[in-house]
Amino acid sequence: MRLDALLSRLGFGSRSETQRLIRVGKVRLDGETVTDPSRSFREEKLFVNGAETDTRLKRTILMNKPKGLLTAAEDPRQETVFSILPRVYAKLSCMPVGRLDKDTTGALLFTTDGELAHRLISPKRDIEKVYVARVDTALCPEDIEAFSKGVVCSDFTAKPALLTILEPHTARITVTEGKYHQVKRMLKATGHETLSLKRIRFGPIVLDEALQEGSYRELTEEETAALYRAAGM
């Protein structure tokens, strides 16, 4: 790939802007200043304005989504999850894997691999999603049973799910589907309003305590391998 095209993909501006950046000597490859925008990039170390730059076009990241952000690429009125990511992720089309509601927090994956995303949210694959929900009324053993049998909601019957009562008003819930308002609707159908909802695991990817709400990190190699395995790739 041409150096000016790579810089453009990485969010350093339009093609003409990155050509200028290169011509004025702001770009180095393996310590050598390059002034030819048509120069091919051959996996060297890339420095732009003196800072080393991650040149990977394939990325998969884990965000601890805070409340108040829409899971969408863009929205004319509301802030989206991209507002807390460096611009490069949108430029690389690193897109959310499924959605979390605006008021839901926790594990949200993003990937540049469309096939991976597609498989991870496919209902065929039964990938587990684990949530912690706080509800308005006390949970009871009948809820566990209803979830294990498949909760009958107003317009769908959920697949069997696992509900564990952690505290009278707090449950851990494992589902393998991702319908709109899935967990809130299952709780509603068993007589509970959801006060808060946090996703703590998506397939093999566990939300670690160290990842603060509103932060993100790249997946480790092991996590990436586990995610691809879960997707059958």
Ligand code: URA
């Ligand atoms: N279920 C919901 O109801 N909301 C979410 O954001 C995720 C799962």
